[in-house]
Amino acid sequence: xxxxxxxxxxxxxxxxxxxxxxxxxxxxxxxxxxxxxxxxxxxxxxxxxxxxxxxxxxxxxxxxxxxxxxxxxxxxxxxxxxxxxxxxxxxxxxxxxxxxxxxxxxxxxxxxxxxxxxxxxxxxxxxxxxxxxxxxxxxxxxxxxxxxxxxxxxxxxxxxxxxxxxxxxxxxxxxxxxxxxxxxxxxxxxxxxxxxxxxxxxxxxxxxxxxxxxxxxxxxxxx
Amino acid sequence: xxxxxxxxxxxxxxxxxxxxxxxxxxxxxxxxxxxxxxxxxxxxxxxxxxxxxxxxxxxxxxxxxxxxxxxxxxxxxxxxxxxxxxxxxxxxxxxxxxxxxxxxxxxxxxxxxxxxxxxxxxxxxxxxxxxxxxxxxxxxxxxxxxxxxxxxxxxxxxxxxxxxxxxxxxxxxxxxxxxxxxxxxxxxxxxxxxxxxxxxxxxxxxxxxxxxxxxxxxxxxxxxxxxxxxxxxxxxxxxxxxxxxxxxxxxxxxxxxxxxxxxxxxxxxxxxxxxxxxxxxxxxxxxxxxxxxxxxxxxxxxxxxxxxxxxxxxxxxxxxxxxxxxxxxxxxxxxxxxxxxxxxxxxxxxxxxxxxxxxxxxxxxxxxxxxx
Numbered sequence: 081x082x083x084x085x086x087x088x089x090x091x092x093x094x095x096x097x098x099x100x101x102x103x104x105x106x107x108x109x110x111x112x113x114x115x116x117x118x119x120x121x122x123x124x125x126x127x128x129x130x131x132x133x134x135x136x137x138x139x140x141x142x143x144x145x146x147x148x149x150x151x152x153x154x155x156x157x158x159x160x161x162x163x164x165x166x167x168x169x170x171x172x173x174x175x176x177x178x179x180x181x182x183x184x185x186x187x188x189x190x191x192x193x194x195x196x197x198x199x200x201x202x203x204x205x206x207x208x209x210x211x212x213x214x215x216x217x218x219x220x221x222x223x224x225x226x227x228x229x230x231x232x233x234x235x236x237x238x239x240x241x242x243x244x245x246x247x248x249x250x251x252x253x254x255x256x257x258x259x260x261x262x263x264x265x266x267x268x269x270x271x272x273x274x275x276x277x278x279x280x281x282x283x284x285x286x287x288x289x290x291x292x293x294x295x296x297x298x299x300x301x302x303x
Numbered sequence: 304x305x306x307x308x309x310x311x312x313x314x315x316x317x318x319x320x321x322x323x324x325x326x327x328x329x330x331x332x333x334x335x336x337x338x339x340x341x342x343x344x345x346x347x348x349x350x351x352x353x354x355x356x357x358x359x360x361x362x363x364x365x366x367x368x369x370x371x372x373x374x375x376x377x378x379x380x381x382x383x384x385x386x387x388x389x390x391x392x393x394x395x396x397x398x399x400x401x402x403x404x405x406x407x408x409x410x411x412x413x414x415x416x417x418x419x420x421x422x423x424x425x426x427x428x429x430x431x432x433x434x435x436x437x438x439x440x441x442x443x444x445x446x447x448x449x450x451x452x453x454x455x456x457x458x459x460x461x462x463x464x465x466x467x468x469x470x471x472x473x474x475x476x477x478x479x480x481x482x483x484x485x486x487x488x489x490x491x492x493x494x495x496x497x498x499x500x501x502x503x504x505x506x507x508x509x510x511x512x513x514x515x516x517x518x519x520x521x522x523x524x525x526x527x528x529x530x531x532x533x534x535x536x537x538x539x540x541x542x543x544x545x546x547x548x549x550x551x552x553x554x555x556x557x558x559x560x561x562x563x564x565x566x567x568x569x570x571x572x573x574x575x576x577x578x579x580x581x582x583x584x585x586x587x588x589x590x591x592x593x594x595x596x597x598x599x600x601x602x603x604x605x606x607x608x609x610x611x612x613x614x615x616x617x618x619x620x621x622x623x624x625x626x627x628x629x630x631x632x633x634x635x636x637x638x639x640x641x642x643x644x645x646x647x648x649x650x651x652x653x654x655x656x657x658x659x660x661x662x663x664x665x666x667x668x669x670x671x672x673x674x675x
Binding site: 155158162168169170172175176178179180182183187188189190191192195196198199200201202204205206208209211212213214215216217218219220221222223224229232233236237239240241242 | 342345390391394397398401402408409411412413414415417418429430431432433434435436442445446449450452453455469470473474476477478527528529530531533534535536537545548552555556664665666667
């Protein structure tokens with residue numbers, strides 16, 4: 081059975097972890113853009129300021145999810161974990177920024193540091209580097225229920241032994257949610273629910289705030 | 304359930320059909336040409352692998368034009384699940400929108416493309432887009448195989464395409480990744496890659512369904528492995544540990560031993576670092592036991608998200624013909640590749656399996672193990 085070990089989330093109003101019931105609401109003027117990286121990451125994030133917004137939200141979401149699952153990480157001690165992610169528009173914002181900059185430069189020079197974020201998988205790649213993820217890194221998109229598709233994809237990878245643990249989720253410019261999944265976790269692992277239960281709560285286009293409420297309901301039921 | 308490939312085709316700079324690409328490679332001819340689609344004077348190269356006859360910035364994207372040509376006459380099962388692999392999809396629509404200052408470019412979002420592809424292929428599934436840089440289509444093939452092996456699907460259509468556009472060309476130029484001449488993978492004097500464009504598809508089925516439908520089997524996707532270096536966004540790990548991990552996973556997944564691999568279809572981009580990284584991985588996994596290695600990127604360029612699938616289909620052909628194609632444009636193998644790569648056709652080693660490797664930005668790696 082594939083189990084959910086933890087969930088981390090961010091919305092325009094705050095951030096939190098489901099299983100550990102952490103919830104932080106922003107004060108006026110605060111938001112993901114003002115979050116100090118040192119408060120979220122347990123290790124310094126190299127070049128965090130260089131990341132685009134989706135990459136930052138991905139990194140925050142992954143950090144909170146790992147924390148919720150009780151999984152420690154270090155960029156130097158890489159682990160058999162992979163990541164699958166989605167969002168609505170892929171890299172469209174970064175594509176526009178790159179090409180606008182290129183056009184403004186007279187169509188002669190372009191900037192490599194903008195070009196690298198024009199792949200929809202780049203935010204997941206940045207997360208893989210910081211969190212030391214040695215497993216699959218894959219972007220998945222669907223006009224249907226993309227978050228459910230991401231969890232299914234991660235589930236297939238776990239069943240095929242492509243990684244011991246998979247992170248799966250979505251990150252937009254203003255919200256993110258990531259799940260930590262493991263196939264047949266040992267009895268010493270505390271879990272939130274199974275994958276089927278989690279998927280049943282994922283309705284298309286539900287904002288992360290709504291999803292967080294639904295999953296917090298699971299912890300209440302568990303007592 | 305065993306995932307088998309029952310139907311496949313490709314459109315490459317050699318023309319339509321796997322046969323055209325195969326014959327071009329066997330002849331040692333390169334289909335890389337000078338770009339006339341956009342101005343290249345400011346870039347580090349003016350070469351690319353271009354599919355002839357496509358119209359640029361004329362309303363229909365290059366990818367859709369290629370898929371229309373590719374799918375002509377192909378009949379797919381309506382119940383096939385659809386996986387579309389691409390890195391930049393219809394990015395030329397965004398270019399056109401920004402150059403003409405019309406619209407917001409949202410027509411370039413990949414989920415719109417997959418709906419069009421589902422309609423063109425005539426399948427009922429809405430489809431998923433899978434993207435993992437230049438390993439996209441190899442990762443999609445692996446995912447299709449996983450769905451079949453895990454009994455969550457018995458028929459999956461994997462479609463892959465990427466195109467040569469000013470957006471992509473300028474980006475690779477900014478990274479100083481382009482060779483001024485046709486790319487020379489594994490050559491001592493290699494100087495970078497050429498971008499290329501292609502479209503390809505493979506229909507994967509469970510062996511049971513293929514037998515039930517009396518389908519001819521082109522080959523089996525016997526095993527796969529996906530990994531990440533977790534090291535650098537644009538450069539491969541100098542220790543090759545990510546690709547080594549992917550290959551070992553793939554061999555385990557295929558229940559194959561390294562000595563059973565008869566030849567290797569390498570990513571072989573022609574950049575100094577990629578080719579070095581791959582050869583180091585091959586030497587480690589195969590314990591310096593030489594076997595034929597080749598790259599097709601001197602022939603068609605680096606077709607990005609389509610590369611893995613195109614290379615898989617050529618490797619299947621090589622398995623069937625028992626011929627390892629030459630590495631086009633190779634004149635003097637680099638020291639680490641000597642006695643592994645050749646500018647001539649080679650006979651495969653004694654093993655029954657072929658290994659296909661790919662790597663990409665953010666350190667992603669894939670390895671597929673094929674069996675005829």
